[in-house]
Amino acid sequence: MATSTPLLLLLLFLTVIFLSTEITAQPAAPAPRRPGPINITQILEKGGQFVTFIRLLNTTQVGNQINIQINSSSEGMTVLAPTDNAFQNLKPGTLNKLSPDEQVKLILYHVSPKFYTLEDLLSVSNPVSTQSSGRDGGAVYGLNFTGQGSQVNVSTGIVETRLSNALRTERPLAVYVVDQVLLPDEMFGKHKISKVTPAPETKSPVVSDDSKSSKKAASPPSESEKSGSGEMKSGLGFGFGLVVLCLKFLF
Incomplete structure (x- = not known):
């Protein structure tokens, strides 16, 4: 009995050492990764139907502007992303007729400098x-x-469509899908601001009847008037000579 007690203690000691070794040998759980910077292009690429919008974001540099602002601003942003079908439904040549600056304005028109949930948009103060x-x-x-x-x-005054679904709704960026390109009234409306103001029409001075008559009186006589007066003078001279000749015969 006395010999069994040290043996049990030895077995217990070895068991504790074995368990402690197993515990320390297990790898530590990986620390949770910090989310990387938000990239609007990557979000749209996952949606799979925004090729045209992504291209315009890149060519106008608006995509870079969104990424910089969204990762540094506390207000957040909201993007309304038109699908490829939305751009295809535009009138032919609509985008090609826009200058580079107008294309920038059109794309920026789809971005609000504040984060909005759908509930926020239902109660927000328009515009x-x-x-x-x-x-x-x-x-x-x-x-x-x-x-x-x-x-x-959502309405622009020219286009009205609904927000069909959301690609992202977490702060600081919300991205909603729209089925039409949002055309601003300031660029496509009837009362849009024209780039060049037409010069005022120059009207010819109004000529009064008195001035017309004075001009007519002051104008030189025509050829027919000259010939008529010459014939009258020659007729009078011939008559006067005939009278003189008759008087000579009488006296």
């Missing part, structure tokens, strides 16, 4: 400013949101 607001001498370039429940509509 909602966009990144194009104030670029044209204080022009509005605003969006109007209406709707109820889970459906939100």
